[in-house]
Amino acid sequence: MLKIKNLHASVEDKEILKGINLEINAGEVHAIMGPNGSGKSTLANVVAGKEEYEQTSGEIIFENQEISELEADERAHKGLFLSFQYPVEIPGVSVTNFMKTAINENRKAQGLEDMPAKDMLKKIREKSELLDMDRKFLSRSLNEGFSGGEKKRNEIFQMAMLEPKLAILDETDSGLDIDALRIVSNGVNKLRTKDNAVLVITHYQRLLDYIVPDYVHVLLEGKIVKSGGKELAYKLEEHGYDWIKEEMKAV
Amino acid sequence: MELKDKLISSFFAFEEHVDVNTKVHNTRSEAMKNFEATGFPTRKDEDWKYTSLKSILKEDYSLFPKKEDAIEYKDVKKYFIHDIDAYTIVFIDGIYSSHLSQTTHDKIDACLMSSALSKDKYKPIIEKYFNKIAPKTSLNSLNTAFSREGAFINIPKNTVADKPIQILNFSTGNESALMLQPRNLVILGENSNVQIIERHQSLTDNAVLTNSVTEIYAEKRAILDYYKIQNDKSSASLIDNTYVEQKDDSNCSIHTFSFGGKLTRNNLQFFQKGEHIDSTMKGVTIIEDKQHVDHNTLVHHIEPNCESHQDYKGIYDDKSVGVFNGKVVVEKEAQKTNAFQSNNNILVSDKATINSKPQLEIFADDVKCSHGCTIGQLDEDAMFYLKSRGIPEKEARALLMYAFANNVLSSVKIPELQQRINKLIANKLNVNLGFDL
Numbered sequence: 023m024l025k026i027k028n029l030h031a032s033v034e035d036k037e038i039l040k041g042i043n044l045e046i047n048a049g050e051v052h053a054i055m056g057p058n059g060s061g062k063s064t065l066a067n068v069v070a071g072k073e074e075y076e077q078t079s080g081e082i083i084f085e086n087q088e089i090s091e092l093e094a095d096e097r098a099h100k101g102l103f104l105s106f107q108y109p110v111e112i113p114g115v116s117v118t119n120f121m122k123t124a125i126n127e128n129r130k131a132q133g134l135e136d137m138p139a140k141d142m143l144k145k146i147r148e149k150s151e152l153l154d155m156d157r158k159f160l161s162r163s164l165n166e167g168f169s170g171g172e173k174k175r176n177e178i179f180q181m182a183m184l185e186p187k188l189a190i191l192d193e194t195d196s197g198l199d200i201d202a203l204r205i206v207s208n209g210v211n212k213l214r215t216k217d218n219a220v221l222v223i224t225h226y227q228r229l230l231d232y233i234v235p236d237y238v239h240v241l242l243e244g245k246i247v248k249s250g251g252k253e254l255a256y257k258l259e260e261h262g263y264d265w266i267k268e269e270m271k272a273v
Numbered sequence: 274m275e276l277k278d279k280l281i282s283s284f285f286a287f288e289e290h291v292d293v294n295t296k297v298h299n300t301r302s303e304a305m306k307n308f309e310a311t312g313f314p315t316r317k318d319e320d321w322k323y324t325s326l327k328s329i330l331k332e333d334y335s336l337f338p339k340k341e342d343a344i345e346y347k348d349v350k351k352y353f354i355h356d357i358d359a360y361t362i363v364f365i366d367g368i369y370s371s372h373l374s375q376t377t378h379d380k381i382d383a384c385l386m387s388s389a390l391s392k393d394k395y396k397p398i399i400e401k402y403f404n405k406i407a408p409k410t411s412l413n414s415l416n417t418a419f420s421r422e423g424a425f426i427n428i429p430k431n432t433v434a435d436k437p438i439q440i441l442n443f444s445t446g447n448e449s450a451l452m453l454q455p456r457n458l459v460i461l462g463e464n465s466n467v468q469i470i471e472r473h474q475s476l477t478d479n480a481v482l483t484n485s486v487t488e489i490y491a492e493k494r495a496i497l498d499y500y501k502i503q504n505d506k507s508s509a510s511l512i513d514n515t516y517v518e519q520k521d522d523s524n525c526s527i528h529t530f531s532f533g534g535k536l537t538r539n540n541l542q543f544f545q546k547g548e549h550i551d552s553t554m555k556g557v558t559i560i561e562d563k564q565h566v567d568h569n570t571l572v573h574h575i576e577p578n579c580e581s582h583q584d585y586k587g588i589y590d591d592k593s594v595g596v597f598n599g600k601v602v603v604e605k606e607a608q609k610t611n612a613f614q615s616n617n618n619i620l621v622s623d624k625a626t627i628n629s630k631p632q633l634e635i636f637a638d639d640v641k642c643s644h645g646c647t648i649g650q651l652d653e654d655a656m657f658y659l660k661s662r663g664i665p666e667k668e669a670r671a672l673l674m675y676a677f678a679n680n681v682l683s684s685v686k687i688p689e690l691q692q693r694i695n696k697l698i699a700n701k702l703n704v705n706l707g708f709d710l
């Protein structure tokens with residue numbers, strides 16, 4: 023589904039991603055862990071198509087197509103979704119209207135008519151119930167004044183609405199209380215099928231108890247330096263990253 | 274002949290059509306003298322520093338259209354807010370159109386300035402209110418000199434107008450260039466309430482210059498909501514001069530939506546003559562090409578315990594020019610004044626310009642006054658957020674612009690009008706955002 027080959031990216035001439043290789047197949051869950059500032063969000067943003075980051079070399083192949091030259095919206099149309107670490111507040115657009123625009127623009131890209139209003143409302147109701155979202159949020163301005171946890175829940179609500187092939191969840195767990203973490207993770211799990219995939223970026227093992235990864239990767243200073251199964255996450259939780267740094271020095 | 278000279282000489286012709294032996298006509302003659310002495314404003318005038326009338330004064334305007342043109346309702350239907358029941362006062366090339374209008378004298382007067390100026394029964398009202406608050410600027414004087422027609426709205430005390438009133442000014446393009454000078458008078462008696470919608474609309478691409486004066490008087494506890502829709506052709510220019518005098522506990526708001534026209538200048542002034550008055554001015558300007566919109570506002574806080582709110586939003590594309598000059602004067606006696614002013618602008622193109630100048634003159638010490646002015650671009654992070662959800666560049670920009678203007682739009686109290694303005698914006702931005710804008 024997603025194949026990243028030797029990806030280098032920089033911002034303001036500072037190289038942040040220094041040769042990332044990653045392959046994610048349909049049906050899989052991957053997790054990326056790594057210290058603050060190691061480049062996890064940068065990777066997510068580059069894959070989603072943020073122009074601020076310059077992709078200096080390498081390939082991003084999504085659904086058998088090199089997408090490096092595509093605009094962010096075109097990548098979304100192909101089924102890519104990013105749940106932001108810091109969702110942007112947009113006063114003046116309600117969650118509902120925003121979702122209507124997003125859904126219908128995705129449909130337009132697929133050559134479909136606007137979704138009938140009735141179906142839209144039904145879908146919004148269903149997905150907000152899936153995430154146990156208060157209806158009040160739907161008429162509020164997008165993310166404006168939402169608490170940290172509410173923003174994250176709203177991100178997953180959008181994922182549920184858009185039904186992407188690959189969802190990248192950038193620290194979706196941070197800011198969620200214990201109950202919310204369970205609800206949101208259940209939401210994500212319910213959306214999983216054998217045809218889609220999830221890439222979770224997290225600092226904590228806890229989330230991975232809910233969304234169980236097939237692979238765990240460690241990102242350090244712009245490179246994936248170690249990959250393993252879910253047991254790697256336990257080891258990181260217990261020992262931190264120093265032992266990996268030591269290992270690297272030894273090599 | 275220069276336009277000024279043409280106006281001066283045609284005043285004699287004008288006099289043949291009005292009763293010259295009246296107080297009103299004395300006022301006109303005085304005003305004409307004043308205009309003769311001052312002429313049109315130029316950029317040397319401090320208030321006109323950023324707006325030049327030069328290019329629009331070059332046209333050879335007809336001052337009195339030759340004939341009444343019978344336009345059909347179907348040709349102009351789209352300019353009416355027709356999904357609401359409303360009184361309508363329609364002028365075609367400055368002449369009242371009875372077949373397109375629905376006026377009333379039942380409980381309220383929603384009728385014609387020409388009859389108010391000439392009929393005996395309105396004499397006391399005219400003597401009390403006509404030309405009392407419009408400052409003697411050259412443009413106001415010019416309008417006063419030729420004042421004959423316009424809307425006359427009189428809401429007696431303790432009366433709530435049963436439906437909104439629309440004032441529609443159409444120009445047909447029968448003349449290759451036409452100058453119009455509507456004169457409106459709006460009086461709200463104590464405890465009265467009315468909503469008014471005003472629009473100027475040219476039906477062809479021929480040049481039109483409108484120099485309009487509206488005087489509004491709100492007596493104690495009166496409530497007024499006034500909406501101006503300025504979405505004219507790029508051959509039409511408008512100088513709108515509107516003055517509002519408010520008495521105790523009255524509440525007046527004026528919304529100005531400027532989406533089109535060649536040059537638009539709004540002189541809007543509020544005079545607070547009482548306590549516990551609330552005055553609101555809001556505006557959304559969205560323009561492109563070489564369009565020019567200038568908002569020149571004044572709130573004069575004269576007495577204590579009053580409020581004023583100004584909120585102007587502007588979005589400027591291409592080589593368009595915006596001007597905001599917002600003056601707030603708080604007199605020494607006007608303690609406990611709350612005056613808020615904000616002017617936020619987005620420059621979509623790097624060739625667009627905005628001149629924003631707040632002027633606060635505060636002579637009282639116990640007041641709360643704030644003003645803020647921002648000039649920015651669309652937020653890149655917000656753009657990426659929208660695009661990452663599959664919303665393309667153009668639609669994402671439109672959505673952010675709509676969001677930016679939304680707090681002003683959402684304060685429009687007539688839902689059908691709000692819908693209509695949302696549609697105008699969607700059309701203007703050339704987008705369908707998948708929800709009812």
Ligand SMILES: Nc1ncnc2c1ncn2[C@@H]1O[C@H](COP(=O)(O)OP(=O)(O)OP(=O)(O)O)[C@@H](O)[C@H]1O
Pocket residue numbers: 033034038056057058059060061062063064065074107
């Ligand atoms: N727009 C930017 N301008 C300058 N530096 C940037 C920018 N974006 C990221 N960086 C830098 O790149 C490095 C990687 O940042 P990134 O946000 O990808 O880290 P992260 O692994 O997601 O960290 P965290 O765990 O704290 O979220 C950091 O040093 C950061 O300061």
Ligand SMILES: [Mg+2]
Pocket residue numbers: 062063064107192193
């Ligand atoms: Mg991060």
